[in-house]
Amino acid sequence: MSVDADTVRRIGRLARIRIAEEDVSAYEGELNAILGFVEQLDEVDVSGVEPMTSVTPMVLRRREDKVTDGGYADKIVANASISEDNFFMVPKVVE
């Protein structure tokens, strides 16, 4: 499988990365080089093999469903480029 220029533009939109028109063909070449490299996985017989979900045999721990942390909204927004009254400020999203 390989990508064309339209696919590069579509992936850019999905990834929320603006791809300048003059960069599209370079990305197309680079992504196809990587996709060509990973294509060799098609040689492997994976029938009956379970996909890995955890590299160590472990069960995820559970804990009681109660609040253990929080109460510091000021710290959460401390690094925001724009915040007001402990809210993140963004361009208007709903008209």
Next chain:
Amino acid sequence: MTDLTRLSLKALRDGIAKKDFTSLEATDAYLKAIESGNDKLNAYVAVTADQARDMAKASDAKVAKGEAGPLEGVPLGIKDLFATKGSHTQAASHILDGFRPEYESTVTSNLWRDGAVMLGKLNMDEFAMGSSNETSYYGPVINPWRAEGGNKDLVPGGSSGGSAAAVSAWLCAGATATDTGGSIRQPAAFTGTVGIKPTYGRCSRWGVVAFASSLDQAGPIARTVEDSAIMLSSMCGFDPKDSTSVDMAVPDFAAAVQRGVKGLTIGVPSEYRMDGMPEEIEKLWQQGLEWLKAEGATVKNISLPHTKYALPAYYIVAPAEASSNLARYDGVKYGLRVSGKDITEMYELTRAEGFGREVKRRVMIGTYVLSAGYYDAYYVRAQKVRTLIKRDFEDAFNAGVDAILTPATPSAAFGIADQDMNADPVKMYLNDIFTVTVNMAGLPGIAVPAGKDGQGLPLGLQLIGKPFDEETLFAAGRVIENSAGLDLAPAKWW
């Protein structure tokens, strides 16, 4: 007085504990070395001199009261990937401009608990994506090593290139690093230092900027096997804040260093003998096996048949996880924001400007392989291959192998701005061919300097261990270190 920066971490710690010198003296010596050398090496992206001196004074006070911890007063460098409260934590990326965390990573908290002193934050490939430290927003790190008689700048490897260069050039006693596909072991091999990636789950990932969460592990880079063991004991430990942290006692790794290899079986995988591998790497590998045999180990040929598929599977799994993890960088919560006419344009412009080329490439690959219609063909298949890679190792260990010896890298350090590697991303990715299998299987792996190439540049060997058996790696690594008996001091030019 002796140059305190030239002491091993252990000798420095013991000297501070015995009051031969103070932590403040050692810290000042390192700060001076950084001040005079960092312009040329570019290993540090931020130096926290005032904080370092405060921490050193606190350590000296603890030593005076007889309350010294296992790393009391030892000055360390911290990779920019670890959140350190109130100081530079930007994963060497433009998109995290100005980010100062309100919290401390578990690994660094553990180091401070044990008395270590922070000198500053170390350069790295952006978001730990790279094998040469050239993808950093802060520019490349220069390897302290140069070819004999040459003056060409070489890469220190990556992504923990700042960590490896700083340790090798005596700009810290030891450094934290992280390894997703080889990012501790490859730079260690390129700089004549020791680097260990522990078993997945040993070190908490909490507060470490995420790249590929099922592969990321923290570990130390240090100047000796023993120093790396001392650091790792402090870094590890159960952490309820990381759901994959393993609730297991942390051994005294330093106690295992002198254990020797008598009676151990060392596996030699035929698949690691790559076409076109330089003769000197093959010779080094054989030499390593001879050294282990001379100390009482048995060598056994083994097969890890899916080895060649580890790197292609990695270049699906790691970018897929990265595209998901890096979705959080949107210009809203922290770091860089580039304004747009609406929120989508703000996201797109922020991410276009904030991420470097390699990061964008990987996020795009990850987005593609996870997109509708491609998920099964790429991602699910890669995860199945990963199961087979892990099974190969399990079969070898079940057949009586205690540890596996391989080369660490396919070459010694290469030049900055290498034409071939710049032209083809896959060429750069091949640097991790021997290390990436270990991440895919979640195993521990150590890189130990074992020889030099024809130009006098360091070369490393890698030992791969059973899950949670780092102790055997320290024991066998020490035998290689001892037998090689190398002078690992780069000629100072910086």
